[in-house]
Amino acid sequence: MKLDFEKYFEDAKLGYYRIMVIIQGDNALDNTIQLVQQYLEKNKESKIAYAFHPWINGSKNRLNQFKEKIGKIVDIDYSSSEKYLGETFNVVILDAIDDFRPNYISRLTDLASGGGLIVLYSNDISRGKLYKESITRDGKVKDLFEERFLSLAKQHRGIAVIENQEVFFKPFNSSESNKPLKGKNSAKISKAIYSLCVSNDQVKLIEEFSNFFNLRGKRIFSVTAPRGRGKSAGVGLALAEFIKKRRDPITVYITSPSYFSSYSILDFLLKGLDALGIRYRRVISKEGKIMKVTAGEAIVRWTSPDLAKDANADMLIVDEAGSLGVEYLENYVSKWEKVALITTVYGYEGSNKAFIKFLDSLNQSNLQRLKLTYPIRYAKGDPVEKFINDVMLFEVEPSYSVQDSVSEIRQEDLFSNEKLLKEVYGVLVTAHYRNSPDDLMFLGDMPNQRIFAYGSSAVAQVLEEGNLAYEKIHEIYEGKELEGNLIPERIVKYARLKEFGLFKGLRVMRIAVSPSLQGRGYGSKLLQHIEEVALSEGYDWIGSSFLGDVKVLSFWLKNGFIPVYMASKKNEGLGGYSIIVIKPLNKQIEQLAKNLYSLLKDKILRTSHQVYFNINPIILLKILSCCKIEKKFEIPESYRDKILAYVNGILPYNSVAEAVHSILVKYFYLLPIHLDDIELGVLIARCLQGKSWYHLSIILGINQSKAEKILKDALGKLMQIDI
Numbered sequence: 001m002k003l004d005f006e007k008y009f010e011d012a013k014l015g016y017y018r019i020m021v022i023i024q025g026d027n028a029l030d031n032t033i034q035l036v037q038q039y040l041e042k043n044k045e046s047k048i049a050y051a052f053h054p055w056i057n058g059s060k061n062r063l064n065q066f067k068e069k070i071g072k073i074v075d076i077d078y079s080s081s082e083k084y085l086g087e088t089f090n091v092v093i094l095d096a097i098d099d100f101r102p103n104y105i106s107r108l109t110d111l112a113s114g115g116g117l118i119v120l121y122s123n124d125i126s127r128g129k130l131y132k133e134s135i136t137r138d139g140k141v142k143d144l145f146e147e148r149f150l151s152l153a154k155q156h157r158g159i160a161v162i163e164n165q166e167v168f169f170k171p172f173n174s175s176e177s178n179k180p181l182k183g184k185n186s187a188k189i190s191k192a193i194y195s196l197c198v199s200n201d202q203v204k205l206i207e208e209f210s211n212f213f214n215l216r217g218k219r220i221f222s223v224t225a226p227r228g229r230g231k232s233a234g235v236g237l238a239l240a241e242f243i244k245k246r247r248d249p250i251t252v253y254i255t256s257p258s259y260f261s262s263y264s265i266l267d268f269l270l271k272g273l274d275a276l277g278i279r280y281r282r283v284i285s286k287e288g289k290i291m292k293v294t295a296g297e298a299i300v301r302w303t304s305p306d307l308a309k310d311a312n313a314d315m316l317i318v319d320e321a322g323s324l325g326v327e328y329l330e331n332y333v334s335k336w337e338k339v340a341l342i343t344t345v346y347g348y349e350g351s352n353k354a355f356i357k358f359l360d361s362l363n364q365s366n367l368q369r370l371k372l373t374y375p376i377r378y379a380k381g382d383p384v385e386k387f388i389n390d391v392m393l394f395e396v397e398p399s400y401s402v403q404d405s406v407s408e409i410r411q412e413d414l415f416s417n418e419k420l421l422k423e424v425y426g427v428l429v430t431a432h433y434r435n436s437p438d439d440l441m442f443l444g445d446m447p448n449q450r451i452f453a454y455g456s457s458a459v460a461q462v463l464e465e466g467n468l469a470y471e472k473i474h475e476i477y478e479g480k481e482l483e484g485n486l487i488p489e490r491i492v493k494y495a496r497l498k499e500f501g502l503f504k505g506l507r508v509m510r511i512a513v514s515p516s517l518q519g520r521g522y523g524s525k526l527l528q529h530i531e532e533v534a535l536s537e538g539y540d541w542i543g544s545s546f547l548g549d550v551k552v553l554s555f556w557l558k559n560g561f562i563p564v565y566m567a568s569k570k571n572e573g574l575g576g577y578s579i580i581v582i583k584p585l586n587k588q589i590e591q592l593a594k595n596l597y598s599l600l601k602d603k604i605l606r607t608s609h610q611v612y613f614n615i616n617p618i619i620l621l622k623i624l625s626c627c628k629i630e631k632k633f634e635i636p637e638s639y640r641d642k643i644l645a646y647v648n649g650i651l652p653y654n655s656v657a658e659a660v661h662s663i664l665v666k667y668f669y670l671l672p673i674h675l676d677d678i679e680l681g682v683l684i685a686r687c688l689q690g691k692s693w694y695h696l697s698i699i700l701g702i703n704q705s706k707a708e709k710i711l712k713d714a715l716g717k718l719m720q721i722d723i
């Protein structure tokens with residue numbers, strides 16, 4: 001088949017926009033090679049990227065065919081494609097024979113520059129794909145995401161779909177796009193740095209950055225922009241400019257969810273320093289990561305989000321801040337005097353509405369906000385950006401309408417009604433700070449999934465779990481993984497409770513309320529409805545697994561759920577410890593849940609200094625004070641005596657630590673009186689986790705000098721009731 005895209009490639013170059021071609025069918029490989037060759041005839045110097053899973057049989061063979069016929073190619077492993085985020089290519093080829101994964105598609109289409117070509121080729125995007133297999137249950141899976149993807153691709157201009165012998169293509173026109181603009185140098189910026197800027201927005205960013213640091217007192221600088229606006233590169237250049245102008249020594253820390261999300265800052269810092277002729281030294285890790293740059297008396301270093309909490313320097317720059325979650329951000333903002341928060345909005349990292357809400361909650365007089373709007377890699381109005389935004393629903397807005405009925409929505413109805421899909425997905429995306437395009441495919445394609453919505457204000461995705469055959473339970477018990485049964489798997493495997501696997505339950509996989517409607521009872525009402533459904537359909541339990549966060553945990557506890565499991569290892573990717581809560585729906589499960597809770601309490605009380613040292617003590621206290629467990633304790637009289645001596649200032653803390661520990665264990669089993677969150681937080685952080693006064697005062701946001709007094713007062717109260 002002869003594909004003739006020549007004149008369209010010409011026009012794309014003229015208008016600095018990209019063209020995307022989706023090729024499906026038996027001849028997909030040959031058609032793709034032919035199309036790329038056609039592109040290269042007129043664009044000989046093109047840089048070509050090819051993304052694939054190198055470890056899957058046959059994939060390297062295909063890559064080699066491209067290399068033979070096309071020449072030099074940069075091959076990108078899908079699994080580490082994050083590394084290439086800052087790079088730009090003229091042609092991006094996506095091998096969708098082995099995988100068709102929304103996150104990869106969104107991320108990699110971004111690498112193509114204006115005038116460029118993106119080709120996604122596959123035998124059939126819906127069958128035999130890696131990510132799709134992970135959401136296939138008992139051989140069943142739906143194709144709603146892919147059907148919508150192809151249907152939108154055929155409707156969008158600038159996107160071609162070639163299926164076997166048929167071509168669907170509505171061309172875009174260069175007269176509709178605008179190239180990036182850069183005005184005159186405002187003279188405040190060094191010529192060398194100015195020449196590295198691509199847009200007026202970047203120039204502005206550099207100006208405002210120095211301003212932010214030079215203003216006295218606490219300052220927060222936020223930079224938000226959709227993907228591809230050059231914000232990280234701009235910050236890197238701004239740092240170089242700043243280092244040039246500043247005379248005093250300065251240390252700057254950079255952090256981000258992963259090193260690669262801030263690679264562009266470091267890369268452009270070096271480019272900027274080179275352009276300015278400033279000499280520098282770098283410390284490079286074994287994996288090739290730039291960990292530290294020293295230029296004269298300026299030091300810039302990258303550190304992990306956890307270490308950034310305790311680091312001490314002049315400024316902290318947080319890239320992809322929105323993906324870190326509010327707890328981290330609150331910590332940085334309260335601890336650091338100068339913080340720059342950089343975040344993508346409407347990206348595959350999530351819409352980051354929760355981040356904007358966080359910015360709104362800060363003291364606005366300390367806050368300086370900058371939004372970048374102009375794309376730098378391609379023209380404004382680029383049709384591929386439009387298509388990806390539309391197909392991945394990047395720009396959905398939350399609904400503000402309040403309705404008072406809960407309904408169950410079928411996936412088929414959701415995916416055949418764009419308005420409804422946007423409303424439902426809009427709630428999920430804007431409420432959760434972590435949401436990626438993969439979640440949209442999950443919503444459409446994952447079988448055994450039920451969707452409940454409270455009008456368009458609250459949405460829950462619910463999965464059926466449990467009811468497992470004895471052999472399956474045994475396999476889990478022996479350590480085998482079983483996809484799709486998260487709660488039974490954790491309980492059988494980690495609590496060694498085989499019996500639990502026999503019961504059937506509903507796991508609330510995700511629940512979300514429109515940001516402006518949170519805290520008004522909608523989430524709880526939606527849960528009550530799901531509970532009624534679960535009861536009427538004969539389920540034994542309803543449960544959830546989520547990342548430990550104080551607000552979310554409070555929500556589940558408030559609704560009568562019992563914590564039964566907490567992961568012993570932090571999920572580094574997500575930045576927290578998973579917690580499982582369940583609500584028993586009959587007496588048998590009630591007893592099991594109580595036993596599991598008691599074991600969890602025991603685990604926290606015995607191992608907080610080791611296993612749960614890094615967890616927020618408020619999370620531990622919420623779990624520990626959720627329910628009483630009757631148990632006998634013998635406390636030696638001398639322990640009470642010791643604690644009184646400490647409270648009265650006769651003995652120091654360390655000499656009575658064992659007595660305090662012993663009393664605390666008894667307190668958390670029997671919960672005889674109410675102590676407030678700060679009192680319990682200090683008790684847990686100091687006496688169970690073994691944190692220093694300094695560390696606990698930062699975590700709990702209290703004055704270090706008051707921390708010990710709070711502890712003594714709380715112990716005094718316990719002594720009064722003769723515990």
Ligand SMILES: CC(=O)SCCNC(=O)CCNC(=O)[C@H](O)C(C)(C)COP(=O)(O)OP(=O)(O)OC[C@H]1O[C@@H](n2cnc3c(N)ncnc32)[C@H](O)[C@@H]1OP(=O)(O)O
Nearest residue numbers: 431509510511512513518519520521522523524546554555
């Ligand atoms: C499996 C999972 O999906 S877990 C993740 C949950 N989802 C999210 O984190 C997304 C963002 N948050 C939300 O969408 C919602 O706030 C939800 C789903 C957590 C809760 O729904 P809401 O309608 O806001 O909760 P609702 O008004 O029913 O509150 C019930 C209780 O939750 C707790 N709670 C809810 N919001 C907050 C908050 N912002 N701060 C502190 N506690 C809160 C409180 O204990 C509250 O009880 P109270 O009103 O007596 O103080």
